Amino acid sequence: MTSIRVGIAGTSWWADAMYLPALKGNVGAEVVAACGRNLQRAQDFAQRWGIPNYYTDYQTMLNEAELDAVIISTGNDTHAPFTLAALEKGIPVLCEKPLGLNYAEALKMTKLAEETKLVNLVPFTYSFMPTARYLKHLIDDGFIGKPYHCNLRYYTGYRRKAEYTWRLNAAEAGSGALGDIGSHFIYLAQWMIGPVSAVSCRLGSPIDRSATMPDGKPFVPTDDTAMVMLEFANGAQGMIHATTVCYEDSPFGQTHHMEFHGSEGTLYSVTDWDKIQSVRGAKDGEGLPHELPIPDEIWGKARRDTVHNTYRDVFRQEGHMIGDFIEGVRTRKAVRPDFAAGTEVQRILDAALMSHQQNRRVLIEEIN
Numbered sequence: 001m002t003s004i005r006v007g008i009a010g011t012s013w014w015a016d017a018m019y020l021p022a023l024k025g026n027v028g029a030e031v032v033a034a035c036g037r038n039l040q041r042a043q044d045f046a047q048r049w050g051i052p053n054y055y056t057d058y059q060t061m062l063n064e065a066e067l068d069a070v071i072i073s074t075g076n077d078t079h080a081p082f083t084l085a086a087l088e089k090g091i092p093v094l095c096e097k098p099l100g101l102n103y104a105e106a107l108k109m110t111k112l113a114e115e116t117k118l119v120n121l122v123p124f125t126y127s128f129m130p131t132a133r134y135l136k137h138l139i140d141d142g143f144i145g146k147p148y149h150c151n152l153r154y155y156t157g158y159r160r161k162a163e164y165t166w167r168l169n170a171a172e173a174g175s176g177a178l179g180d181i182g183s184h185f186i187y188l189a190q191w192m193i194g195p196v197s198a199v200s201c202r203l204g205s206p207i208d209r210s211a212t213m214p215d216g217k218p219f220v221p222t223d224d225t226a227m228v229m230l231e232f233a234n235g236a237q238g239m240i241h242a243t244t245v246c247y248e249d250s251p252f253g254q255t256h257h258m259e260f261h262g263s264e265g266t267l268y269s270v271t272d273w274d275k276i277q278s279v280r281g282a283k284d285g286e287g288l289p290h291e292l293p294i295p296d297e298i299w300g301k302a303r304r305d306t307v308h309n310t311y312r313d314v315f316r317q318e319g320h321m322i323g324d325f326i327e328g329v330r331t332r333k334a335v336r337p338d339f340a341a342g343t344e345v346q347r348i349l350d351a352a353l354m355s356h357q358q359n360r361r362v363l364i365e366e367i368n
Helices: 013-025 039-049 058-064 076-088 103-116 130-140 177-193 307-316 322-331 339-358
Strands: 004-009 029-035 053-055 069-072 093-095 147-156 196-204 225-232 237-243 254-262 265-271 277-283
Touching: 004 013, 004 058, 004 322, 013 029, 013 039, 013 307, 013 322, 029 039, 029 058, 039 053, 053 058, 058 076, 069 076, 069 322, 076 093, 076 103, 103 339, 130 177, 130 254, 130 265, 130 277, 147 177, 177 196, 177 225, 177 237, 177 254, 177 339, 196 339, 225 339
Parallel strands: 004 029, 004 069, 029 053, 069 093, 147 237
Antiparallel strands: 147 254, 196 225, 225 237, 254 265, 265 277
C-alpha cells in the first residue's frame, strides 16, 4: 500500500489533539511536513511527532515538500488562500471549518476543487459521533416521518473570560460562536433535515470586552452567542442555539442537546461529554420517549465508557473523517462533508450575519 504523504498547516493544540494522533494511527498516511507561523513552535511540533520537514511559510512547504495531501488547521482568514494555493498545485485538501470568511471565499474554493476534481473535505467532526450517525439513520429510515422542526443546542464556556484571542476578531475569524461552533450544528441540521431556504438570527455579546488588541489596535469583536432560526425547503423549521459563555463543568467543557419532531414521532439526544451519549425516541402512540440503543455496527470498536474516549476512538481507531480523507485521496473517490457542504453552511452563516445586522428574515438566495 502506497503511503499518502501529508503536509499540515497549523501547529495548535487542535493539530496535536485531532490530526496527528489520527494520522499516526492510519497506516496509509505519512506526515512529511508541517508549517506554523512561529519557528520554535513549528520545530517543536515536528520533533514531537517525528515530522522530517518544518516550515514557517506555507507556499514554501507546498513548493519544496513532496505532498499528496494537505490539512489546513490554521486561522479562518488563511483558509481560502491556503486552500486555493494547494488546489492550484493539484493537491487534495482537508480544510477546517468555517470554510472561508464568507460565502464568496467558500464558493471560490469549491469551484476550484470541482474543476480540478481533487478530493476535499470539511471536518464537521460531530457528525461522525455515534449519536449523530444513529440519528441520521433513524431520520432517513422514517422514524419521525415528515420533519416538522428540530432544536439543536451547543453549550460551552471557552469565552467566559475576557482575554483576547484571534477568535474574538471579526477580521480573522469572520464570526464567533456562530461560525466556530454553530456551523457544526447547522451542518447537522441540513444533513438530517434538508436544504435551508431562509434564516432569522440574533447574536449576543454578554461579556464586557476591550475593543483593542494587546498591541492597542482596535478590532471588531465577534459574537459570544447565536440564536439562528432555520426555515427548510421542505417546510420544517429549526432552531440552532450556540453559546460560548455557559458554565458547563464536563471534562470536555461542553454539552450537546438535539431534538427532532415529525409526523410519525420524536427523537431526543443528549451528550454531556462525560458519561452520557444517548438517543431516545418514541413513535406516535408509543407513549413517552424511551432509550434507543445505538447499534454495535455504529459504535464499531470505539470505547463506550466515556464520551471523550468514544470521541478519540472514532477518529484515531475507527478512521472516520481523517481516515476517510486519506482513503479518498488514495482511491480518488469523493468523501463527506465536502467543500460543497461547507459552502452551503457558509452561505447560512452569511445569511445569519445579515439577518442580525439588518434585523430581518433573510432568504438564502439573497447570499450570492
